[in-house]
Amino acid sequence: MNHLFITPAARLQPRWQAAFPQATLAAVAPETDRLTPPPDIIWIVCEGEQQPLSAPLLEAVTRLSAESAVVVLANAPQQADALQALQAGARGYAHALSPVATLQQIATVVTNAGIWVPADLMAQVMGHTWQALNGEQRLRHALLDKLTEREREVALAVVQGASNKQVARTLNITERTVKAHLTSIFHKLEITDRMQLILKLADRAVNLPLGM
Amino acid sequence: MNHLFITPAARLQPRWQAAFPQATLAAVAPETDRLTPPPDIIWIVCEGEQQPLSAPLLEAVTRLSAESAVVVLANAPQQADALQALQAGARGYAHALSPVATLQQIATVVTNAGIWVPADLMAQVMGHTWQALNGEQRLRHALLDKLTEREREVALAVVQGASNKQVARTLNITERTVKAHLTSIFHKLEITDRMQLILKLADRAVNLPLGM
DNA sequence: TTGCTGGTTGTACTGCAGTCCAATATTTAT
């Protein structure tokens, strides 16, 4: 197994040395075609505190991940960085101070077509999708189930931004009929206008908290 | 290493026996405090076809995951079930017929504070979160950045369903002024009315494809 | 048969949304 550590530090950390005795070291990311043979795993170490994953490092991940499995080691792990790294092609993201056993574990997983992700990130991401897939979608279904077939068609059209006239044309009915259906919809869902309908179905709380 | 399999079956499958010769078996989930010491890994086996992850099993996952690492093995794996299991605290989810090597691999990952997730689920989930965190949120920011401070305030209020009159009251300006800001907003974002504003900012494509 | 639900349409009315044409004051950039 062929390991290459990329880090500005002068020497390999004892931890890494212990995990992979035959590991080599480089100060900066080398050209891809210079590596013959390409290492099995390239470990890229982020030292920074604020912005661990700098642009050049991200670029290195993208470039190197074509030939080798890339794992990013961060001194100050951040979930946003992890996602960015994985998006760029990294096969793993972990704390730089992970114990030897974990490092070896990561190596095994990564070389076996696996992806190694920190548990907390995984939990958050999983929770997120679970919410997205179930929470909101089930809510929407519960609401739509209160409506008749025709009302559902009208509601779905309106929720996509259609005007009464447009809905009328696509459903081949009068604008007046569309209004009738809408009035019924509003009553059933206990709302007052199409804007609230959009906010209920297209919903998802317009949150701009930024960052994760 | 201490393994406990929970399954309605009378005996351990040969596969499991081979992977963990010292594994024990239980028909139902035991009380947590009866287990001294708690097993390192508890494998919960789902036999059902339609609804593999029944409510009592989920409850067992939640309860047992406090003491031991819990891995759910499904005869008919489903992504929704996997999400639910992980949400409940499971540390892994895999096919019940996974080969011996994989089972052992799972055991190692799970005992090293890792989480084992099927590759396809991982791919879908990662893509989803990335979209949610970057794609849309950055889009929203890009849009909001085109607006002036005051316009942003108006836009954010409108996007939450406020009428012009309401916005006027909360910002202490005339309804006429709100209209002026809105006209400017519409031009800048190249839209025609407040509904499209909601769909652009609250966005997220009202998709009801159902199922995963 | 009768009653109920769902789908359809009509007329008339109220009110909000959005635009056009201005106008004024403040701030910022050149």
Added chain:
DNA sequence: ATAAATATTGGACTGCAGTACAACCAGCAA
């Protein structure tokens, strides 16, 4: 210092949204 951008408001106008009050028809259950 002059121009440009931003914030503010007025009046008048068009048009869509939504409601009230009704009416007709088809299918279905009691």
